[in-house]
Amino acid sequence: MKALEEKIIRDGHVAKGDILKVDSFLNHQIDVKFMNEIGKEFKRLYADKQIDKILTIEASGIGIACITAQYFDVPVVFAKKTKTKNIYGDVYTSKVESFTHGTTYDIILSKEFLKKGEKVLIIDDFLAKGNALIGLIDLVKNANAEIVGAGIVIEKAFQDGGKRVREDYGVNVESLARIKSMSYEKGIEFTN
């Protein structure tokens, strides 16, 4: 998505330690008008598919998922991160390893909100090592629901998450911007 690549170059930057900062429009401040363009693009990419529900994970996926859900006319359900398993009663759980924080946490989803056979589109802001996305895929499988695919705003294509999810899990992933390389010194390069 050309407009997204331009937005990342214009409003984002690579901080020291080669960290991509897009918190001016994606994951701290949210440019809601631009998220509408993101939502329309996900709809275009999955236009011919039946989608019953959009699944995401707290926190920064929620805004994108809600805006996107308007174009599919479906509800959103978000997995919650927790260290205290099963406090919510009857839930699906999965473990996610956090690269950023060096910890492992559980994600939970109430069984009430994901039923057998439901067709699910997973939406998230980032795909890097793929752990959060694989956790969500795991929840959908536990529910015997059907994963139609995933929609990711920014994929760090130089990490192996995309390959894991596409090849090992056989899930279709549409990423609106795929970063081939990035560094504080040289900036950002995209790939298709």
Next chain:
Amino acid sequence: MKALEEKIIRDGHVAKGDILKVDSFLNHQIDVKFMNEIGKEFKRLYADKQIDKILTIEASGIGIACITAQYFDVPVVFAKKTKTKNIYGDVYTSKVESFTHGTTYDIILSKEFLKKGEKVLIIDDFLAKGNALIGLIDLVKNANAEIVGAGIVIEKAFQDGGKRVREDYGVNVESLARIKSMSYEKGIEFTN
């Protein structure tokens, strides 16, 4: 908001321990179409006010804030909950006591995304004891920005948060449903 009261009665319930469960449409699964009605109502209530930015707090406030922001045509910024203060560099911080979890946490907001003089509408899903809302008010004051008011989906009017924010802090609070009393045995009663 009559439609919201009806929705709470129809899709919500009071669980044992007198806990209001509205996670079928508000804070786990999100009825995005209904959130559009919520967003329109906030716009109606603040139609004559200049709003530059909507402020909320992760996680369940984000979806409502993003949908609402479409009607104001402004960006959203969400405060993050953290136990590790200042890891994000140049941030405003405030402390929030969590009644639900029996803990105190810091909320942070990058100084970059809230500037002096900006006119802020605070949006959140719940108002009970008011600690989260007061934490957000504190962030806005630290930024020397201006609080136009708050928009709350559900206020537990039998708790003192609304009184604290309106009287002690002088902030206008518009709550779309105000619960006068609720219990597992007797259900939910609303007030104006």
